[in-house]
Amino acid sequence: MLRRNVLKVLVCMLFIAVCFAPAAHAYSIVHASAPPTIENLFAPAAPQFRPAAAAPAKLDKISKVKPIYKVRPEQFLTDPQTLGCVLSPSNPRGWELDAEVIFARAKGKARYLTGQWGWSPYGADYVDFNGDMGLPDHTAIGTFSALFRLRPNWAVRYSIMPMAIDGSGSGGRNFSFGRNFTYNVGQQTRVKWERIYQRAGLMYEPIRTPRARVSIFGDYVRLDEKVSVIQVGCCGDTFDHDLNMGMAGVEIERCMKTGRFCDTLSMQCRAGVAFLDQAFGSDISTGMKYKIPMGNGRWGYLEGGYRYLTFKKGYSDFKQIDTTIEGGYMKMGFVF
Numbered sequence: 001m002l003r004r005n006v007l008k009v010l011v012c013m014l015f016i017a018v019c020f021a022p023a024a025h026a027y028s029i030v031h032a033s034a035p036p037t038i039e040n041l042f043a044p045a046a047p048q049f050r051p052a053a054a055a056p057a058k059l060d061k062i063s064k065v066k067p068i069y070k071v072r073p074e075q076f077l078t079d080p081q082t083l084g085c086v087l088s089p090s091n092p093r094g095w096e097l098d099a100e101v102i103f104a105r106a107k108g109k110a111r112y113l114t115g116q117w118g119w120s121p122y123g124a125d126y127v128d129f130n131g132d133m134g135l136p137d138h139t140a141i142g143t144f145s146a147l148f149r150l151r152p153n154w155a156v157r158y159s160i161m162p163m164a165i166d167g168s169g170s171g172g173r174n175f176s177f178g179r180n181f182t183y184n185v186g187q188q189t190r191v192k193w194e195r196i197y198q199r200a201g202l203m204y205e206p207i208r209t210p211r212a213r214v215s216i217f218g219d220y221v222r223l224d225e226k227v228s229v230i231q232v233g234c235c236g237d238t239f240d241h242d243l244n245m246g247m248a249g250v251e252i253e254r255c256m257k258t259g260r261f262c263d264t265l266s267m268q269c270r271a272g273v274a275f276l277d278q279a280f281g282s283d284i285s286t287g288m289k290y291k292i293p294m295g296n297g298r299w300g301y302l303e304g305g306y307r308y309l310t311f312k313k314g315y316s317d318f319k320q321i322d323t324t325i326e327g328g329y330m331k332m333g334f335v336f
Contacts, residue, residue, distance in 0.1 A: 084258070085211055085255040085256065085257060085258045085264075086210045086211065086255060086258050086262075086264070087210060087211065087212070087213060087253065087255045087264060087266060088262070088264055088291050088293070088299050088335075090149060090152065090335070091149065091297050091335070091336070092149055092151060092152050093148075093149055093150070093151075094148075094149050094297075094335065094336060095146070095147070095148055095149075095335070095336055096145075096146070096147040096148075096149075096333060096334070096335045097145070097146050097147075097333060097334050098144075098145050098303075098331055098332065098333030098334070099142065099143070099144055099331070099332055099333075100142065100143040100144075100145070100303075100329055100330070100331040100332075101140055101141070101142050101143075101329065101330055101331075102140070102141045102142075102143065102307055102325065102327055102328070102329040103138070103140055103327045103328050103329070103330075104138070104139060104140070104141050104307075104325045104326060104327035105137055105138050105325070105326055105327050106129075106135070106136075106137070106138075106139055106141075106163075106165060106193070106323075106324075106325050107129065107130060107137070107323070107324045107325075107326075108128075108129040108130075108193070108227075108321070108322065108323035108324065109126040109127060109128050109129060109321075109322050109323075110126065110127055110129070110177075110227060110239055110320065110321045110322070111125070111126050111127070111317075111318060111319065111320045111321075112127070112177055112178060112237070112239045112318070112319055112321075113176060113177075113178075113318040113319075114178055114179045114237070114318075114319075125175070126320075126322075127175045127176075127177055128172075129191070129193060129227070129323075131172045131173075132172045132173055132175050133167065133189065133191040133229060134167045134168060134169040134170070134172070134189060134191060135165055135166075135167035135191050135193055136165065136167055138327075139163075139165055141161060141163050141325065142161070142162070143159060143160070143161040144159065144160055145157065145158065145159035145160075146158050146159075147203075152205075152208075153204060153205045153206075153208060154202070154203070154204055154205075155202075155203045156200075156201070156202055156203070157199075157200070157201060157202075157203055157217070157219075158198075158199070158200045159198070159199045159200075160196065160197070160198050160199075161195075161196070161197040161198075162195070162196050162197075163193075163194070163195040163196075163197070163325075164192065164193070164194050164195075165192070165193045166190075166191070166192050167190075167191045167192075167193075168188070168189065168190045168191065169188070169189065170185065170186050170187060170188060170189070172185070173185060177229050177237060177239075178229070178236070178237025178238075178239075179237055183229070183231060187231055187232075188231070188232040188233075189229060189230065189231055189232065190229075190230045190232060190236075191227070191228065191229050191230075192226075192227075192228045193225075193226075193227050194225070194226045194227075194228075195223070195224065195225045195226075195323075196222075196223070196224045196225075197221075197222075197223050197309075198221070198222045198223075199219045199220070199221055199222075199247065199283075200219060200220050201217055201218050201219030201220055201247070202217065202218055202219075203215050203216070203217040203251075204216055204217070210255075211254070211255045212252070212253065212254045212255065213251075213252070213253045214250065214251070214252055215250065215251040215252075215253075216248075216249070216250050216251075217247075217248070217249055217250075217251065217272070218246065218247070218248050219246070219247040219248075219249075219272070220244075220245075220246060220247075221243070221244070221245040221246065221247050221274050221281070222242070222243070222244060223242060223243040223245070223281075223311060224242045225240075225241055225242070225243075225321070225323070226238060226239065226240045226241075227239040227321075239319075239321065241313070241315070241321065243277050243279050243281075243311065243313060244276070244277050245274045245275060245276045245277050245279060245281060246274065246275055246276050247272045247273065247274040247275075247281075247283070248272065248273060248275075249270065249271050249272025249273060249283070250270075250271060251268070251269070251270045252268070252269045252270075253266050253267070253268045253269075253289070254266060254267050254268075256288075261292075261293070262293050263290070263291065263292045263293070264290070264291045265288065265289070265290050265291075266288070266289050266291070267286075267287075267288055267289075268286070268287055268288070268289050268303065268305075269285070269286045270283070270284065270285045270286075271283075271284045272284070274311070277313070278313060278314075278315075279311065279312065279313035280311070280312050280313075281309075281310060281311040281312065282308070282309070282310055283307075283308075283309050284307070284308045284309075285305055285306065285307035285308070285329070286305050286306060287303050287304050287305015287306065287329070287331075288303065288304060288305060289301055289302070289303040290302050290303070291335075297336070298334070298335065298336045299334075299335040299336075300332075300333070300334050300335070301332070301333050301334075301335070302330075302331070302332055302333075303329075303330070303331040303332075303333070304328070304329065304330050304331070305328070305329060306326075306327070306328055306329070307325075307326065307327065307328075307329045308324075308325075308326045309324070309325045309326065310322075310323065310324045310325070310326075311323055
């Protein structure tokens with residue numbers, strides 16, 4: 001009896017579940033998880049997106065790739081590929097030797113009267129070495145220099161310029177020279193101008209970059225000079241003097257171009273002013289230098305330009321001298 005009642009109850013419950021199952025909210029999986037809102041009901045349907053076939057990517061063409069070198073820091077600072085134009089490095093505690101020839105025009109004039117009260121029948125005028133005495137206007141003069149670097153920015157330097165010019169002929173005008181000696185037009189004379197110009201000093205580089213160098217220097221200048229005039233068959237006299245002076249100046253070197261083999265073209269300018277010993281002088285030059293490597297830290301170079309050198313001193317109203325040497329020069333040097 002009990003078993004029959006339980007069976008009836010189960011049948012009734014099953015019938016009720018079958019009848020009300022379509023109205024249940026959990027019947028739709030979509031509604032149960034995300035019930036629709038008003039915006040979703042009235043919004044237009046989103047277009048379906050279909051990805052197109054991927055186009056092959058275009059690679060940019062690499063026009064030029066610079067090679068990468070493994071170098072030391074000091075090599076990077078002097079590499080022309082990184083800096084473009086680089087002056088050659090100077091070896092610390094190294095030497096630099098050079099020989100120079102000046103295709104010069106040697107000019108000078110002097111006033112030299114040693115007689116009583118400096119009297120002369122032709123007056124106390126300057127006598128021109130070329131026009132009056134007959135010395136040649138042009139000559140070649142050699143110069144030799146040596147430089148030793150104490151430190152990268154400090155160096156000592158010595159240079160010597162010997163010169164001897166001979167001339168002969170008849171005077172260009174009447175003049176007096178020496179102890180009341182007069183030289184007339186048409187008389188045969190022999191003239192010799194001798195000079196030894198020496199410089200020794202210290203050089204310092206306050207500015208030193210891969211592309212430029214600026215140096216200042218202070219030198220001791222020694223000048224020994226002698227002008228001898230002889231009247232053939234008679235007599236003559238000699239103007240003899242020496243100078244002990246100081247010189248201060250500046251040098252500038254600027255790189256112009258560096259080649260693929262580290263050969264360098266640069267511009268170099270020097271200017272020095274001499275003073276003391278009651279005299280005045282100057283030594284100025286400008287030119288271009290071409291330097292080539294020779295291996296093992298050695299360099300050779302050629303230099304050419306223009307040089308102007310002058311000295312002037314007045315001892316008294318009757319003894320004065322003024323000389324000038326100017327012209328183009330060629331120099332050859334070796335650095336090691």
